[in-house]
Amino acid sequence: MAYSINAKDYFNTKLWTGNSTNSTAITGVGFQPDMTWIKNRNQTDNHAIFDAIRGATYRIYPNASDAQIQATNSLASFDSDGFTLNDGGDANGNGENIVGWNWKANGQGSSNTDGSINTTYTSVNTTSGFSISTWTGNSTAGATIGHGLGVKPSLIIIKNLGASSQWLTWFDSFANTEMIYLNLTNAKGTGQTYFNSTTPTSSLITLGGGVDENQNTMVAYCFAEKQGYSKFGSYTGNGNADGPFIYTGFKPAFVIIKESNGTNSWQMFDNKRPGYNLTDKYLQPNTNSAEISGNNQIDILSNGIKLRSSNTANNGSGQSFIFMAFAAAPLVGTNDIPANAK
Secondary structure, three states, X not given: OEOOOOHHHOEEEEEEEOOOOOOEEEEOOOOOOOEEEEEXXXXXXXXXXXXXXXXXXXXXXXXXXXXXXXXXXXXXXXXXXXXXXXXXXXXXXXXXXXXEEEEOOEOEOEOOOOOOOOOOEEEEEOOOOEEEEEEEOOOOOXXXXXXXXXXXXXXXXXXXXXOOOOOEEEEOOOOOOEEEEOOOOOOOEEOOOHHHHOOOOOOEEEOOOOOOOOOOEEEXXXXXXXXOOEEEEEEEOOOOOOOXXXXXXXXXXXXXXXXXXXXXXXXXXXXXXXXXXXXXXXXOOOOOOOOEEEEEEEEEEOOEEEEOOOOHHHHOOOOEEEEEXXXXXXXXXXXXXXXXXX
C-alpha cells in the first residue's frame, strides 16, 4: 500500500525572475495556495508571508516584529495554479531572482468555536496537517482557541497583526514553558506566561495574555506531523562534515533549522534553488539578507537530511537543533520506504 498524501498537492517551491510589471501571473505551483512565503534572493528585502484568510494583499515580515501592512504593489491574488504579482521589488523586482514557498489549507475557512475565543476564521487541511487561524485577542491568560487539526500540533507560529511583536514559535520537542522567536536569533526561552504553560491538545491552543499571543488581531499557523509529508523534531550536532543524519521518511523539498540552545541564525533550504544538492545556498528567515553561499551545508537524501558542514548554525558540536521539513516525493510506500531515490 501507499500513503494517500501526495506532497505536491499541498506544498511546492516556485522560482521566478521578476519583471516589475503589474498583473504578472506566477503559475505552475500545482494548486491554489493559502499561504505563500516570498523572498528576493538577490536583495536585502524582507521576507513576506501572505495568506488567504487575511487577504492576498496583506503581508507580514517573518524577519521583523512589524504589524501587518497592506501592500497592493506586491502579491495581488491567489490563483488556481499559483498567484499574481504587481510591480513591487520585494516580490517582482526587474531581473531579480525570487523564491516563493507555498502551502495549501482550505481557502478562507470559517469560524472555529472550540475554544473560549471563537476564531474569526480557521482554514484547515487535516490531510496535510496545516491550519491558519485569526482571532481577536482578549489579553486573558488561559484563553483558548481551536486550531481544527484534530491532532496535537507539532509546530505553532503566532504573530500579532496589529502591533509590534515577536513571532512566538513552539515545537512539540519543547516543554510547555518553552518557546523561540522566528524573527530573532535568541535561544529558546522559558517562561510560564507563554501558552499559559499548557501543552496544546488535539483541538485547542492555550494562550498567555501577552502582546505576542493574545492582544489585538492575531494569526496562528499550525502544523501537525504527517507520515510521508512533514517532519518536525530535534537533533544534536557533532561539529564535523560527517554530520548527523535526520530521518524523515521522505525526500525533503523544504527544510528550516535553528540552533535551539544558542544564538546562531535560522537557516532555510529547498530543493529548487541552485546549489542543491549538496546544498550550499541558504536564506535566513530572521534577517532580510540575500541568499548566502557557503560550503556544503546539507545533503537532501531520499529519506532524510545529512548534515555536511561544521557550521555552528546547523551542526555545532554538542549543540541542540530544531528542524521542520516538508516532502518533495509525491508518495512513500509501506514501512516508510520512499518512492524515489536520491
